[in-house]
Amino acid sequence: MLLGNAAAQHPDSAALERLGRWIAEQTGATFGWLVDGGNGVGAQLVGAAPQDVGATADEMLGAGAPLKACILMNVEPSLDAADPPRALAALSGAEMVVAMTAFMRERRPSPTCCCPIAPFTETSGTFVNAEGRVQSMHGVVKPRGEARPAWKMLRVLGNLLGLPGFAFETSEEVRDEALGDVSTIAARLAAPPSQSPDAAPALVPTRGVLERIADVPIYAGRSDRAPRAGVAAHRRRAAAGRRPSRASSPPSAASSTARRCASARAGRRS
Amino acid sequence: MPARIDPSLAANVIRVAAGDPHTAPLGPMFGTLTIEALGGRNAAAASTREATPS
DSSP states (O other): OEEOHHHHHSTTHHHHHHHHHHHHHHHTOOOEEOOSSTTHHHHHHTTOSOOSSOOOHHHHTSSSSOOSEEEEESOOHHHHSSSHHHHHHHHHTSSEEEEEESOSSSOOOSSOEEEEBOOGGGSOEEEEOTTOOEEEEOOSSOOOTTOBOHHHHHHHHHHHTTOSSOOOOSHHHHHHHHHOOGGGHHHHHSOOOOOOGGGSOOOOOOOSSEEEEOOOOTTTSTTOHHHHHSHHHHHHHHHTTOOOOSTTSOOOOHHHHHHHHHHHHTTSOO | OOOOOOTTSOTTEEEOOSSOTTTGGGOOSSEEEEEEEOSSSSOEEEEEEEOOOO
């Protein structure tokens, strides 16, 4: 039994998982996730989620106190957030928003300072796919203009803040530190024992009203921003007779991003 | 947006894709959907109220 990205994004995702695990257990099946995003499993492996401290994205973008500062790394809130209008409103109320992005033509809260990062084609790195397979790659071209790999920007930020654990020289060092012994990944990804069936809460259907469910189609959403903003997607939409939106416009060069950041540094609104 | 009947969905359920600039203004990915006429014969507005976790 595989649950997909719509189940993962649902507010009752935890309940759906418990039900799915229970059904799999009762039928002798194996339970797993096919999540959206090219590196969702890798993010889980390295603990890119609130642990003992920290807040979830929902909490950060909720109706709580306004954010003081926010760093967006390869995130387009107007499309990537589960509730884009709420996310944009929350970010617009922040004192400072820094967007690490490879694409300039995307809707973002204003004012935002943009730092040009290299897309995955221009940097080395590692993905972990849905079955836990570690896949490292090399950058096939050099980053354009002042663009830099995102991990290098985070390293410098850590250095400037005087934080320990940021003394990396290569992406391979980052990978080794983050993933540890790759031979144990399968065990680390193994599904935990199912909870008892009685613990699975009932999902109460709504009656008499229309209920929206949503998935994130491939090439459209969180799965990969490159095809979403890329020239091919732009041409496909144009061929289909749809007016290209700002978010679906072709990406500008990273050098253009650098120029915009230089303007921001000079005091003009980016 | 074009609409069509999907027999694979439960009754009263509408699947509206997320991650699309045309559907992003609807708000939450899951929840009650209300539809109201804008005045034009084929025009309609929709919005989503956030789903209440059960």
